[in-house]
Structures are given as C-alpha cells and as structure tokens.
Amino acid sequence: MALWDIFVYILTGVGITVAVTLVALPMGLVLGVLFSLVRIYGGKVFSCLAGVYSTVMRGLPPIVLLFILYFIIAGSINLSPFWAGSLSLGIISSAYQMEIFRGAVLSVGGGQEMAARALGMSRIQTIQNIILPQALRLAIPPWSNEAATVVKDSSLVYAIGVAEVLRRAQFVGARTFKPLMAFTIAAMIYFGLVFLVSHALAILERKTRIPAF
Amino acid sequence: MTNTILRIQNVSKIYGDTEVLKDISLEVNEGDTVVLIGPSGTGKSTLLRCINLLSSSDSGQIWLDDQEITAAGVNHDHVRQHIGMVFQDFLLFNHLTALDNVMVGPVKVLGMSKEEAHKKAMWELERVGLVDRAGHYPGQLSGGQKQRVAIARALAMDPRIMLFDEPTSALDPELIGEVLEVMEKLSREGMTMVVVTHEMGFAREVADRIVFMEKGVVVEEGPPEDLFYRPKFERTREFLWKITELYGKHDQDGEQDAASVED
Numbered sequence: 001m002a003l004w005d006i007f008v009y010i011l012t013g014v015g016i017t018v019a020v021t022l023v024a025l026p027m028g029l030v031l032g033v034l035f036s037l038v039r040i041y042g043g044k045v046f047s048c049l050a051g052v053y054s055t056v057m058r059g060l061p062p063i064v065l066l067f068i069l070y071f072i073i074a075g076s077i078n079l080s081p082f083w084a085g086s087l088s089l090g091i092i093s094s095a096y097q098m099e100i101f102r103g104a105v106l107s108v109g110g111g112q113e114m115a116a117r118a119l120g121m122s123r124i125q126t127i128q129n130i131i132l133p134q135a136l137r138l139a140i141p142p143w144s145n146e147a148a149t150v151v152k153d154s155s156l157v158y159a160i161g162v163a164e165v166l167r168r169a170q171f172v173g174a175r176t177f178k179p180l181m182a183f184t185i186a187a188m189i190y191f192g193l194v195f196l197v198s199h200a201l202a203i204l205e206r207k208t209r210i211p212a213f
Numbered sequence: 214m215t216n217t218i219l220r221i222q223n224v225s226k227i228y229g230d231t232e233v234l235k236d237i238s239l240e241v242n243e244g245d246t247v248v249l250i251g252p253s254g255t256g257k258s259t260l261l262r263c264i265n266l267l268s269s270s271d272s273g274q275i276w277l278d279d280q281e282i283t284a285a286g287v288n289h290d291h292v293r294q295h296i297g298m299v300f301q302d303f304l305l306f307n308h309l310t311a312l313d314n315v316m317v318g319p320v321k322v323l324g325m326s327k328e329e330a331h332k333k334a335m336w337e338l339e340r341v342g343l344v345d346r347a348g349h350y351p352g353q354l355s356g357g358q359k360q361r362v363a364i365a366r367a368l369a370m371d372p373r374i375m376l377f378d379e380p381t382s383a384l385d386p387e388l389i390g391e392v393l394e395v396m397e398k399l400s401r402e403g404m405t406m407v408v409v410t411h412e413m414g415f416a417r418e419v420a421d422r423i424v425f426m427e428k429g430v431v432v433e434e435g436p437p438e439d440l441f442y443r444p445k446f447e448r449t450r451e452f453l454w455k456i457t458e459l460y461g462k463h464d465q466d467g468e469q470d471a472a473s474v475e476d
Contacts, residue, residue: 115304118265119370120294120322129321133308210308212352 001176009172010185013165017193020086020154020164025147027090032097037127039102050098057095063156065092070160085157093150100142104135137208144201148194155190165189216243217276218374218405219264224273226259226429233259234270235429241374241407246400248416249409251426252452257409260426261376264407265296277373294322297367297375301382303359305351311338311362312347315369322370330369337365341395357388361395368399375399377408413457417441425449 001009039050057065070084079087108131116126158167165186173182219241226234233256241247249257262268264275266282266289275283282292305314315334319325325333338344341361351359360380367375377396381389393415400406400419410416416423417437424434433440433449444450 111300111302111304112306114267115298115300115306117290118267118293118296118298118300119318119366120290121318122290125321129317130306134306137308210352211350213307213350 001172003181006172006176006178006182007185010165010168010182011189013163013168014189014193016082016157016162016164017151017154017189020082020089020157020162021151021193023083023086024089024093024154025150027087028093028097028146028150031090031094033101033132035094035098036101036105039098040105041123041127054095054098057092058099060092062089062092062153063159066156066160081157081160081162085154085160085162089150089153089156092153093146096146096149097143100139100146101135103142104139105131107138108134134210137205137210140201140205140208144198144205147197147201151193151197152190217241218243218278219407220276221260221264222274222276224260224263224270224275226256226263226268227271233429234263237273237426237429237431239424239431239434241405243405244403245421246404246406246408246419247422247424248420249407249424249426250411250413250416250452250456251432255426256429257426258378261298261378261407261409264376265293265298267298290322294370295373297370297372299360299363299367299375299377299380301379303351303356303363303383305354305359305363305366307351310348310350311343311354311358311365314351314362315366318366318370333369334365337369338362340368340398341365342391355388356384357391360384360392364392364395364399374405374407377406377410379409379411381410381412411456411459413453425452427452 035050035053038046039054040047042050066085066088069079069088070081073079074081074084112130112134113126116130117123121129154164155166158164158170161167169182169186170179173179176182217240219239221237221239224234224237225232237256237260239247249260251257259268263270270283273283274281277292277295280287280292305311306317309317312331312334315337316327316330319330319333320327335344335347338347341364343358343361343365346354346358346362349358351362354362364375364380380396381392384392389412393412396406396408396415397419408415408420420437422434423437423440425432425440427448433444433446440449441453444453
C-alpha cells in the first residue's frame, strides 16, 4: 500500500472526527452556558446541583463515561457507538465549559449587573443584554483551549469501534507494518484540525473585541 | 403646594450587627435638589440603594409619588424604571457605544422602537454635551465623559427622580467640573435630585436642602446657608470645615474664618 493510499485511508476518518467534535462541542457549549448561569443565579438548590455535576463530570476520565454510556446504557436505549461517544464527550465538555463561562460571567463583575438592574432591567434581561455579550467575549481564549481538547478527545471514540482518524491509523498501520507513518499522518491531521479551530477562534476574538477595553 | 416625590419614613438597615441606617426620615419635593453629606461609612450610599431597592431596608417605608415601594408585592424592576441612578464608578456597559448605552434602557425596558430611542438618546447626549462622542465605546472616553454618558443613560428613562452616588469621587480633579456643570444644569431645569457628594461648592450653590448624616442618623438638615453659616450642632460645623479644607478650598475664598489660617 503506497503512502498516498495510507493517507487517503486515514483521511477518510476526518469526517467522523469532525462530526464527533461538531456534536460534542456545541452540546457542551449550550449546556455549559446554561449550567454556569444556573450555578451563579440558580439559587441554593440548583446552584449546588450544578456544582456537583461539574465536580463529578470533571472528575471522570472521558473514556470511563464513554464506556458507561456505551456498554451499560446504550444497550437499553439503542445508542450507536457514534452517538454514545459524541454524547459522553459533550457531557464531559459541558462541565469544563460551565467553569469557563462561570469564570467569564464572574469577571464581568457585579457592577455591570447593578447598573442594568438600576435601569429597570429584569434579571433575565440583564443576563441577556449586559452580562452574556461581555462574558462570551471574555470566554473565547479559554474556550479555544477547550475546543482543542475536544477535537483531540474525539479520538477516544476509537475505543468503541468508531472508524475515525485514530482507529483507521491503527488499523492501516498494523496491516501495512508502517505504524510510524500511519500515526504520524494521524498526528498531522489532528494538529491541522486544532490549528484551524484555534486560528478561527483567534479571528473571532479579534473581530468581536470591544474597542479600547 | 409642592408635590412630594420621595418620602422616606423611619427606614433602618442592618448589616450583621451594625445598624447602618437608624430610623431615617426624609422628604424630597418635586424639583428639589437634596445633597447628602457626611463622613464615609455613614450610610449615605446605602440610603440611595434602599431608595431604588438595590438594597432592602429592614424596617420603615419609602414612597415614590404615592406608591409605597417598600410594600410587599411591588415589582422592583418597575419601580427602578422611574428612579435614575448614577454611580461613583460610572458603570457604563463596556460592550456598548455611548449611544447604545443610552438607548438600551428605553429599547429593552420601555419597549421603545429603535428609531424613537435613537432620537431620545441623541437628545439626552446633547443635554450632557456629548453628541460628538455617540459612537465611542466607554474605553475611549475620559472619566468625565463616561460619567456624563451615565447621566444621559439614566435620563433617557425619564425618571421621576435622579440619585447620584458620589458622582465625582472617582474623577481626576480637572474632570470634576464638567460633571458638576451637567448636574447643576439638571437641577436648574427642575429635575428632582438626591446627591451624595463631598463637593461642598456644589452643595452650597445648587442644593435646596443639605442633609448631614453621621453614623446612620440624620444629624441636621436645612438650607445650605443654615448648615454652612449657622449650624445647630458643633459636629456639623466641624465636618464642614474639615471637608471644605480637603475638597473645595477654592470655593470658600473670602468667606472663611478659622479654617483659612494658612500662610
């Protein structure tokens, strides 16, 4: 098998790697923002529940949650390996993203909130119009870390047999006795993806920057 | 008959085991400018926060026009729409231009259309002399300009009363004048105002009434002439001397007695 064929074989897995990321990252984003708001504004009980969620999910190795979801839960609700993997990565990521957004919301500061409330805005209006637009901007740099992590962690779904980049690299490496080449190609693909994501987020950060702030 | 806009009756506020406000009663008539003075930590800011319900008072009642706003079941957001607040540290919304800072209240809270709110906001910016800065972000404005935008932001809600919490305390000395000028203009235009400040020149020239507070109680209140020249309490005289010496020395030229023994 020529180098080109190996490369193409592995590259075919990019679709799945990207798909897993595109499920896990936005899912973590939506849940993360939601849970961070619950953690901060949710009152004693809900805030505490969100705190427990964050601690537990950040305390689990992603692969363990993935196995739990796939081998134990997926059996009863008929979840494909792809979805079991993507969802568990999304759950783990939501816990990290929750902390990213919590930090961002807190660093916007109570003063902004007070000024908005003094104007007569409700709490929801304040969060929507004043807190989040600033917090989301502040969250971009740490979020770009998390995005890179999720792109790379998507390789974990190989453990339950999803044919993404790493799985294909391992397979073709073993079959052609060229593991170094295969894994090098895989590494370059992951690096390329992370580079693209980081670069895109850097552009987003620059475009949304508040002048002189 | 003058119309009472704000009536505070026997308001107390306790933090932990310190009584920050003790049985405060105060009335503000329509068009009046009332200046609250007193040493720091005496509850002046807390009183302002109780008035617009950012803090809850532990006892007593507050009326805005004829509505008891401290009563149970009152919608706080609704009350705050009618009370303008200006903070010591400006607190402009950092992600919005000066224009959007002024527009956001009318649009989001009052449900005004964008075109109408734009017109209103430009008019308010005109009032504070900052039309040419409408497109600037807070980070591109000086402290004095920020505070004037903050005043315009509060005015855009057409409040019944404006509260100022040490509006010039965070400003460089040379920027204080422009903010005081705007406030003086508002006062002359008949805006009802409660102002916490250490600017004695402003207090003396603009206030209809000065309220001297210390340790959570109102020590003395009256027209500026009375407090400055015929205070009933030694403590009032002492405070006014000290504060005048610290802040508005230039305002006191020619009418100082013992305080001006300087070579």
